[in-house]
Amino acid sequence: MALESLEEIKLRAEAAVPGAQIRVIPNPSPANQPSLLLDNERASAVATFLRDDPILRLDYCSNVTGVDWLDRKVKKTIKVKKVIDGEEKEVDETKEELVPGYLEAVYHLFSITHKHGPVVIRMRTANRARGTRLPSLTPIYRSAEFQEREIFDLYGVHFESHPDLRRILMWDEFVDHPMRKDYREPDDYEYEPTPHDDVLEKAKQHYTARPELDGAESIRPQAG
């Protein structure tokens, strides 16, 4: 059975779950796999609808993953009316707008019954703070349990109503969330014969400068 389009799923889900706000997120990359962005309040109800609806029957959650989106600046061009030389003209003006960062949980749903999928759904946190929250879909998809724990461990998203939210990969005493883009691992650089890229940057901080001996290609700390 061919899967209906995301737009149709969105409309039917919004009709089935009163108050649900779903957005279709396009994906301009070659994968062209658009997804549904659920609002956190009604996410459980929408997921239940996706699972139980006789046409969709998305009864299998194959994969849950996290995404970290940093704060980013978006340049926007706006036409502004300005008075130049006593004449009113329309001028393009670029404005930088700060889009605050957030964390995302992405779920890939399939239907074993109807052999279709995937339908990708995602949820976004309000911000990137420690202990930022999302509703857990583990009560609906049991297979999400360990993967939500993994997102909690590596990204620091707290899943509400998760039955057993503990770290799963790192030890309990660990405080960082290593998959966040601003994570800095402990500085324990060890000698590398041919450092490059990030490792070269680390190496530079651990070598003493000897420009008189090493010449231009040498490894030395950046000035300043």
Added chain:
Amino acid sequence: MTEQIDEGLRNELQRQGIWVTSMQDLYNWGRRNSIWPLQFGLACCAIEMIATAASRYDIARFGGEVFRPSPRQADLMIVAGTVTKKMAPQIVRLYNQMPDPKYVISMGACAISGGPFKQGYNVLKGIDRYIPVDVYIPGCPPRPEALLHAFMELQRKIDGQKLTGITKAEHLDPGQPSEFPVPAFGEHDLEPVANPDVFHPPKMERQS
């Protein structure tokens, strides 16, 4: 001591049906031909270790086929695979639970230095940061032949260990530690990141 017996005399005696040896040779001969490894694997190197134990490569030819499920019965720890920081304290604890004399083979790039995961946040940069290692095997993963070679190297090392004198084996010296502190889980990393009594990395002097 066999070294003190004239080689020609010993051969002559052997021809006459008299076999002359020393306690040390006999003792080491028995030890080196019945090395019992601890049965545990950490990553893909463990698959090669299993292959070494199976019939094609057959580590039993060297007396190492008795993989023990308990550290109390093991002589040799083959650290086969990636040691994550979460696993490292357990490895050290297992090592501490082994009775003396005990030996360690560090198998594969990960167990030696962290290998391809060296610059990551979750992998220990070599098990020799916490316990002394006797034989290192490079490779990713090393072939069974390499493990057999390391095994023979270890046998050679055991054969050369003296029972008496100043140069006697370390495990016979009561002053030498046979247990090492287990690292603790810290907030960002293991604490300490290495045991300075065990870990002596080479100082790399840059050539001018």
